[in-house]
Amino acid sequence: MTRRLSILASLLLATAFSPAHAATYGPELQGFSYPHPVRHYKFASQGQQLQMAYMDVAPTAKANGKTAVLMHGKSFCGATRDSQITALRGAGCRVIAPDQIGFAPPANRPLPIHLQQLAANTAGLLKQAGVERAVLVAHSTGGMLATRHALMYMYPQAVSQLVMVNPIGLEDWKALGVPCRRWINGTSAHSN
Template structure:
């Protein structure tokens, strides 16, 4: 975050001025009667191993937040593609878009087709993990493997008793977003109560989109994508995933959509990733569970060296999960 005597950065609704670790490309296409632009990173390794990894960001993340994973993957020979989904970060935020995980998966598939990416290892974190599962169900022939990093959606929040608030209420809530609120949430949920200076970059990234006269564009997209993840569970279909799957779980994670406005009896049983991870791994036919007992929602950011070493070890035995 900006120092007390500095002006906080303002990036605008398209994250203008926030630098990504690699050149940003654009994929222009028509969707739902709108001309939209999907930004993405597509980086080739110096020495290719013939495999592609597609990185899907979470709801409070962007393609840039994968930078600590992209470098090691590239060094190991993987081509890496990391899009910003429509409605997020540097991509278009159409006011009347009907958001669905199916639509975002179809957009991603169209992007990969345009780049002749072929069957790819699809890796998703947080909401991106939820999207990656939908992608694997929707496009099994295009999914060489599935890697899930603390995905949300491992429980059906509405079925668990979380009240439905609706887009209007979520919009009003999103308009109150601040750097201080983002940091407090991330500290408790993403990093198990600890904070390091390098995390400030990601707080500034998010908060900067809400600064300026067009902040409602971001809040409106975020409200509607909250509705998307709340009303479109994937948990009931895990048995249909055919791709070999690696499930990375930071067990100190406590993420659950709606936990903050739920009754105490509901709140107390939500977001227990030590249980959710084991349950999901038992239901996905070809899944291997890798647990980090001391890490939280963002293990690849919280402990990048440890996470990347384990990731590359596991990918070397692809496509069959280890015993």
């Protein structure tokens, strides 16, 4: 299953940036075959009307009362998390897998992307879906988003757990020996 997920992610990225397929998928991946029914959350942000596609998948096993929210990385969409959706719903979780605005290729970037705004968008989606408390399962850039969401929306009241899978932005590069870069007159310079 993991191999199929890797192949799907590779194909999605390859086709999304290919000129032959650029017209096939719309800015919200219209024409892409999702593994579960897609819903839309409509909202206003920074003076624009937007909508976020998402999958809301019921558990296949006896429901355990938990909702897992999958936070994907920058060049992915919720559909690339199908193996996690399958495992979590088999464990009794309801699973919500949103396509963050500006993340999935082809990137529809009508506005500047800010983690605080993306967290607010996710909070609005969860409110509409009737989710009061969730487990956030985050990958890559989704790790930064999940952390921001947890800080803004009352961990542990609204966020019961954070599960990070290879998150970006939480590394302590200085502790790993990577020198700090400083920008002086538009030029990068190393400093210790």
